[in-house]
Amino acid sequence: MPDSQPEIVICAAVRLSDGRIARGHRHHNCNRVIREDWLVTDPSLSDGEQGFMTSRNRFVGREEAMALQLSAGIPSADPSGYRSRELFSEDLY
Numbered sequence: 291m292p293d294s295q296p297e298i299v300i301c302a303a304v305r306l307s308d309g310r311i312a313r314g315h316r317h318h319n320c321n322r323v324i325r326e327d328w329l330v331t332d333p334s335l336s337d338g339e340q341g342f343m344t345s346r347n348r349f350v351g352r353e354e355a356m357a358l359q360l361s362a363g364i365p366s367a368d369p370s371g372y373r374s375r376e377l378f379s380e381d382l383y
Contacts, residue, residue, distance in 0.1 A: 296362040297346050299355045302379040304338040306330070311349055312338070316379040342377060352376035 304320040305311045310328070312320040317340050324330045324338065342355040350358065355377035359366075366372045366381040373381075 295345070297344050297348070297358055298362045298364060299342040299350070299359055299377060299382060300345055301343050301382070303341050303343045303349055305341060305349050306335050306338040308335055311343070313343055315383075342379075352378075 301313050302315065302317045302320055303311050303313045304317060304324065306324065312323040312328070314320040314323060320338075320340075339351065341349050341351045344350055344355075344358060353376055356372065356375055359377060359381070367383050368378075368380050
């Protein structure tokens with residue numbers, strides 16, 4: 291049965307080239323996990339793609355994340371509103 295709730299963004303995430311995904315409040319929190327908890331020092335791994343995790347446990351890029359938020363009618367938490375076609379973690383909380 292399809293999920294009747296709209297898919298929304300729930301947190302920031304960084305996906306490494308080896309497929310691992312670090313989740314966090316903001317992207318810098320994800321990078322801390324990668325460096326300090328996972329001890330990743332190889333630049334080819336640690337330069338991950340910034341994106342977001344959704345309510346359906348999917349990693350999405352910044353533009354798809356923005357489209358999900360707009361489709362669900364969720365305004366930016368930033369008093370200035372959304373800044374561009376890409377979502378930023380400041381837009382979440």
